[in-house]
Amino acid sequence: MADLMPALITGSDGNIYKLPPFMTQAHIDLLSNEFVIRDNDLFITTYLKAGTTWMQQIVQLLLNGGEQGDVHLSEAIPWIEGLFAGMYGGTARLFAAELPRRAFHTHLPYRLLPMAAHAKYIYVARNPKDVAVSYFHFATNFMDISYDGSWDEFFEAYVQGEVYFGSVFDHMREWWQASQQADNILFVTYEEMKRSLANVVAKVANFVGTSYDNDFLAHVVAQSSFMAMAKNPLANGSWLQQRANSPGHLRKGVVGDWQTHFTVTQKARLEEVQQQAWCDTELLSLLEE
Numbered sequence: 547m548a549d550l551m552p553a554l555i556t557g558s559d560g561n562i563y564k565l566p567p568f569m570t571q572a573h574i575d576l577l578s579n580e581f582v583i584r585d586n587d588l589f590i591t592t593y594l595k596a597g598t599t600w601m602q603q604i605v606q607l608l609l610n611g612g613e614q615g616d617v618h619l620s621e622a623i624p625w626i627e628g629l630f631a632g633m634y635g636g637t638a639r640l641f642a643a644e645l646p647r648r649a650f651h652t653h654l655p656y657r658l659l660p661m662a663a664h665a666k667y668i669y670v671a672r673n674p675k676d677v678a679v680s681y682f683h684f685a686t687n688f689m690d691i692s693y694d695g696s697w698d699e700f701f702e703a704y705v706q707g708e709v710y711f712g713s714v715f716d717h718m719r720e721w722w723q724a725s726q727q728a729d730n731i732l733f734v735t736y737e738e739m740k741r742s743l744a745n746v747v748a749k750v751a752n753f754v755g756t757s758y759d760n761d762f763l764a765h766v767v768a769q770s771s772f773m774a775m776a777k778n779p780l781a782n783g784s785w786l787q788q789r790a791n792s793p794g795h796l797r798k799g800v801v802g803d804w805q806t807h808f809t810v811t812q813k814a815r816l817e818e819v820q821q822q823a824w825c826d827t828e829l830l831s832l833l834e835e
Contacts, residue, residue, distance in 0.1 A: 550685060550693055550695075550700075550703065550708075550709050550710065551567065552564035552565055552566065552567065552708070552709065552710050552711075552712070553565050553566065553567045553568075553569050553570070555569060555570075555571055555574050555658075556571060556574075557574070557655075557657050557658050558578055558657075559657050561657065563655055563657075563658055563712060564707065564708070564709070564710065564711065564712040565627070565654075565710065565711065566627060566710045566711075568630070568631045569627060569630060570630075573630040574658060576637070577626070577640075577658075577659075577660060578658075578660060581640050581641070581660055582641075583660055583662040583664070583665045584648060584664075584665070585664045585665070586647045586648075586664075586665075586666075587647075587648050587649075587650070587662075587665040587666070588605065588609075588647065588648070588649040588650070588665065588666050588667075588668070588754060589649070589650050589651070589652060589659065589665065589666070589667045589668070590602060590605060590623065590649070590650070590651040590652070590668050590670070591651070591652055591653070591654070591656075591659065591667055591668065591669045591670075591721060592651070592653060592669065592670045592671075592672075593653060593671075593672075593677060593711060593714050593717045593718060594653050594677075594681055594684070594710060594711055595672075595677050595680035595681045595684055596670050596671060596672035596677050596736060597670040597672055597736040597739065598651055598653070598670065599619060599775070599781070600670075600736075600739065600770065600775070601651075601668060601670050601734075601750075602619045602620075602622075602623045602651055603619060603769070603770045603775055603781050604746075604747055604750055604766065604770050605623060605649055605668070605750065605754065606619060606622050606623060606649075607765075607766045607769055607770065608747075608750060608751050608754055608756040608758075608766060609647060609649065609754065609756065610622075612762055612765050612766060612769075614769070614778070614780050614781070615780070616780075617780070618779070618780045618781070619780065619781055620633070620634055621634055622649075623649045623650060623651050624639050624650055624651070625650070625651055625652065626640070626650050626651070626652040626654065626659075627652060627653065627654065653710075653711045654711075655711070655712065655716070655717055655720060656717075656720040656721050656724050657720065661724075663728075663730060664730075665730065666730050666731075666732070666753065666754060667730060667731045667732070668731075668732045668734070668750065668753065668754075669721040669722075669725060669731060669732070669733045669734070670734055670735070670736060670739075671718045671721070671722070671733065671734075671735050671736065671829070671832070671833060672735065672736035672737070672833070673736070673737065673801070673804070673833045674714045674715065674718070674816065674820060674833070675804035675808060675813070675816060676736070676801060676802070676803055676804050677714055678700075678701060678704050678705075678714075678804065678807075678816070679803050679804050679806075679807050680803075681700075681704065681709070682697055682700045682701075682704075682807075685700065685709075697807060701808075701812055701816075705815060705816055705819055713823070715819060715820055715823035715824060716823065718824075718829060718833075719823055719824055719827055719829065721733065722827055722828075722829055723827065732749070732750065732753045734746055734749065734750070735832055735833060736801070737801055737832075737833060740800075740801050743767050743770060743771070744763060744764075744767050747763060747766050747767050747770065748763060751763070751766075
């Protein structure tokens with residue numbers, strides 16, 4: 547697992563967090579101490595491979611009058627962690643004043659992302675079993691990771707939270723609990739998006755303050771479908787460097803793909819850890835297949 551060994555970063559709460567190796571303590575300190583959140587800032591927050599790109603597409607269309615724009619999604623709605631690695635304009639994007647409305651996406655745990663009552667946060671959760679499979683394929687195919695271990699090795703590290711962004715169970719639980727206490731955090735699920743994308747798009751539009759009619763809603767839904775995004779070079783992640791013969795950043799976009807990878811033992815092990823982490827929340831019922 548050498549190529550998935552995370553950096554250990556101390557949060558302002560004194561806890562240790564597991565982040566990608568390019569992240570440093572100085573980066574997190576800068577984010578905590580110097581980044582000023584503007585009144586209309588918007589943050590898309592997810593655990594890795596839980597529906598980030600999908601929600602970016604929805605938000606981009608809602609904020610841009612239904613238009614895709616002329617830059618890819620990670621330029622339009624940059625990855626906060628990536629800004630520290632020099633991507634998408636670097637950390638200057640965190641302090642840009644000329645944009646009418648700033649939107650970012652991030653995989654940071656709740657306690658590491660600066661929070662402000664005047665900003666809005668959209669959290670997308672996904673069944674951790676499907677996240678595991680999608681994360682494994684991403685780590686295997688993404689050039690900056692190029693994981694060469696087996697599925698079994700990855701699964702064990704994932705369940706133990708020894709991967710980038712730590713425990714998926716803690717990540718989702720903490721954002722869920724925060725969303726129950728704050729009206730500026732919208733918590734949606736990948737499964738909900740698959741069941742009724744139109745309902746989720748309408749919910750997000752209301753949350754971010756975008757007015758819409760039926761035609762506009764239908765347009766955003768159509769342009770946010772898996773098929774439309776897969777064909778769209780500004781929305782399909784084709785700007786990310788993949789290994790040869792990779793299926794691409796948008797691989798399947800389905801619910802239940804975990805069944806093609808998990809053994810009976812792995813299913814039971816993950817569910818045991820999940821039950822322990824989520825015993826006092828509604829997440830178990832929210833994220834059922």
